[in-house]
Amino acid sequence: MPELVEARMTTTPPQARPEASGRAPVISARDLSLTYETADGPVHALSHIDLDIRPGEFVSLIGPSGCGKTTLLRVIADLETATGGEITVNGVSPHDARLKRSYGYVFQAPALYPWRTIARNVALPLEIMGFSKAEREERVGRNLDLVNLKGFERKFPWQLSGGMQQRASIARALSFDPDLLLMDEPFGALDEIVRDKLNEQLLRLWDVTGKTVVFVTHSIPEAVFLSTRIVVMSPRPGRIHDIIPCDFPRDRTLEIRETQGFIDIANRVRHGLREGHSYVD
Amino acid sequence: MSTEAASLPRAAAPPRPGVWAGLWEGHALPVVVVSLLIVALWYVGAVAMNADLQRSAFENAGQKTWTTAELVAGTLAQERPRLPAPHQVAEELWKTVVDTAPTSKRSLVYHAGITLSATVLGFLFGSVLGILLAVLIVHVRSLERSLMPWIVASQTIPIVALAPMIVIILNQLDVTGVVPKAAIAAYLSFFPVTVGMVKGLRSPDPLQLDLMRTYSASRLQTFLALRVPSSVPFLFASLKVGVAAALVGTVVAELTQSADGGFGARLLAGSYYGQTVQIWAALFAAALCACLLIAVVAFADRIVLRRMGYTR
Ligand SMILES: Nc1ncnc2c1ncn2[C@@H]1O[C@H](COP(=O)(O)OP(=O)(O)OP(=O)(O)O)[C@@H](O)[C@H]1O
Ligand SMILES: [Mg+2]
Numbered sequence: 001m002p003e004l005v006e007a008r009m010t011t012t013p014p015q016a017r018p019e020a021s022g023r024a025p026v027i028s029a030r031d032l033s034l035t036y037e038t039a040d041g042p043v044h045a046l047s048h049i050d051l052d053i054r055p056g057e058f059v060s061l062i063g064p065s066g067c068g069k070t071t072l073l074r075v076i077a078d079l080e081t082a083t084g085g086e087i088t089v090n091g092v093s094p095h096d097a098r099l100k101r102s103y104g105y106v107f108q109a110p111a112l113y114p115w116r117t118i119a120r121n122v123a124l125p126l127e128i129m130g131f132s133k134a135e136r137e138e139r140v141g142r143n144l145d146l147v148n149l150k151g152f153e154r155k156f157p158w159q160l161s162g163g164m165q166q167r168a169s170i171a172r173a174l175s176f177d178p179d180l181l182l183m184d185e186p187f188g189a190l191d192e193i194v195r196d197k198l199n200e201q202l203l204r205l206w207d208v209t210g211k212t213v214v215f216v217t218h219s220i221p222e223a224v225f226l227s228t229r230i231v232v233m234s235p236r237p238g239r240i241h242d243i244i245p246c247d248f249p250r251d252r253t254l255e256i257r258e259t260q261g262f263i264d265i266a267n268r269v270r271h272g273l274r275e276g277h278s279y280v281d
Numbered sequence: 282m283s284t285e286a287a288s289l290p291r292a293a294a295p296p297r298p299g300v301w302a303g304l305w306e307g308h309a310l311p312v313v314v315v316s317l318l319i320v321a322l323w324y325v326g327a328v329a330m331n332a333d334l335q336r337s338a339f340e341n342a343g344q345k346t347w348t349t350a351e352l353v354a355g356t357l358a359q360e361r362p363r364l365p366a367p368h369q370v371a372e373e374l375w376k377t378v379v380d381t382a383p384t385s386k387r388s389l390v391y392h393a394g395i396t397l398s399a400t401v402l403g404f405l406f407g408s409v410l411g412i413l414l415a416v417l418i419v420h421v422r423s424l425e426r427s428l429m430p431w432i433v434a435s436q437t438i439p440i441v442a443l444a445p446m447i448v449i450i451l452n453q454l455d456v457t458g459v460v461p462k463a464a465i466a467a468y469l470s471f472f473p474v475t476v477g478m479v480k481g482l483r484s485p486d487p488l489q490l491d492l493m494r495t496y497s498a499s500r501l502q503t504f505l506a507l508r509v510p511s512s513v514p515f516l517f518a519s520l521k522v523g524v525a526a527a528l529v530g531t532v533v534a535e536l537t538q539s540a541d542g543g544f545g546a547r548l549l550a551g552s553y554y555g556q557t558v559q560i561w562a563a564l565f566a567a568a569l570c571a572c573l574l575i576a577v578v579a580f581a582d583r584i585v586l587r588r589m590g591y592t593r
Contacts, residue, residue, distance in 0.1 A: 116590075
């Protein structure tokens with residue numbers, strides 16, 4: 001897997017890899033709430049969220065539709081402003097963190113610009129952030145390779161399948177090498193096989209680079225396989241139901257899915273989800 | 282790692298039918314049928330409208346009786362008919378376009394040149410003005426409420442009333458020649474461009490805008506990398522309307538500023554001397570020029586949109 005070797009060269013060397021403890025949290029939420037005022041009355045999308053995410057963690061948010069997973073990610077990204085409580089990203093407000101370009105965001109939909117080719121879509125953040133042309137080309141090539149889209153540089157988005165478009169959007173978020181990745185169901189539209197493959201690649205990338213990942217998913221096995229911690233959320237109002245530690249070795253492989261430890265954690269997550277659902281009126 | 286690129290089957294291009302066969306199957310048949318119907322109706326109308334003129338012509342010439350065939354033939358060959366027959370207009374067009382030197386004042390090519398130069402100049406000015414206004418309106422909230430009512434009001438004033446005033450005022454300021462006519466053309470063509478561009482610059486969806494926000498892109502960067510490319514299809518749609526409006530504006534201005542020539546001057550001279558055939562020929566020539574201008578814009582539209590990956 002040559003692309004991983006390259007990834008190693010351009011990011012934090014493994015010996016300097018941050019450990020999951022003893023460092024200031026990347027994300028710290030205290031009593032965080034967000035209420036949307038709608039025509040039909042207030043919607044409590046987030047309510048009393050307390051969460052610390054430390055450098056190098058891989059945290060999955062899992063929960064039924066409408067429980068506020070996207071909203072929480074958007075608050076971290078300063079795309080939405082909390083109506084109560086406090087939150088810091090890299091020790092500063094989400095607004096300041098956004099201005100420092102601290103995170104890469106993968107949306108639930110690919111959100112590629114239809115008038116740009118795949119290569120130019122991946123280059124978009126690099127253009128905005130003022131990377132040189134040579135640097136842009138090198139990064140576009142490397143990241144398209146990483147998501148298995150080599151050869152599609154000059155295609156327009158409509159010429160790619162939905163899954164390929166989503167992979168292009170992942171390459172775009174990785175292209176400027178942010179330390180924090182916010183991913184909203186990035187693999188929701190992919191088939192099982194490609195999903196497994198990308199899960200392994202994402203895990204390897206995370207292991208090698210020491211990035212912090214906040215990852216939204218609906219899939220229990222995906223959450224258990226990828227995460228160091230799983231945040232189970234429940235709806236109305238959107239809140240944290242349970243936080244389940246998930247300490248498999250960082251260089252885990254897909255085989256761990258057959259182990260008893262994996263199955264136990266998956267069961268705990270499933271149990272938590274079911275309990276969360278029982279609150280629903 | 283990139284086996285997928287190589288092994289993914291590319292959709293084979295469907296076999297292309299011959300250009301003419303395609304045209305015939307696609308659009309040509311209905312177009313021909315409708316055109317023939319219009320020509321036929323036109324002939325019926327010409328006979329009906331010119332019949333009593335023809336009867337009095339026979340009477341004045343001392344002819345007491347005439348056959349229907351004579352009457353019909355007569356209605357289609359008058360020198361100053363109420364409604365000229367299609368072949369009379371075609372003959373006049375042939376005479377004034379092909380048989381007359383383009384430098385002559387009797388040539389429609391000569392007049393087309395005058396009208397087109399003012400139209401194109403006015404269209405360019407109007408489009409630039411329209412785009413600038415749209416950019417201002419999209420970026421300065423308060424301008425939408427303060428500017429837009431005036432822009433809309435400007436288009437509610439009948440141009441036939443406004444054009445002579447503008448031309449006369451400009452003439453008194455020693456602005457003559459192509460500029461007053463181009464000003465009227467610009468006056469009519471900026472409006473659709475402004476409306477279309479405001480819509481186009483606002484067309485990015487929230488997700489596309491959020492993406493720019495995550496990069497903490499500046500307003501200028503968002504404008505250049507997102508709003509401008511999103512607006513291009515809207516721009517071309519409104520340019521097509523704008524270029525036709527510019528031609529109308531020029532012709533109306535030429536009615537006032539008729540000494541310089543142009544289709545408007547031909548229309549005026551034709552109605553002054555009762556030369557209906559000349560009026561209709563000028564009308565047709567003007568319509569053909571409008572079609573030509575729209576075709577040029579449509580061609581640019583296709584090229585640009587294809588290069589931007591909008592068309593499949
Ligand atoms: N802009 C908005 N205005 C009003 N209500 C909103 C808005 N965005 C989200 N909501 C509401 O907030 C709640 C949480 O929405 P959110 O998108 O965060 O859910 P989610 O957990 O991401 O769901 P899914 O798994 O379906 O993506 C929902 O009840 C939703 O209707
Ligand atoms: Mg969501």
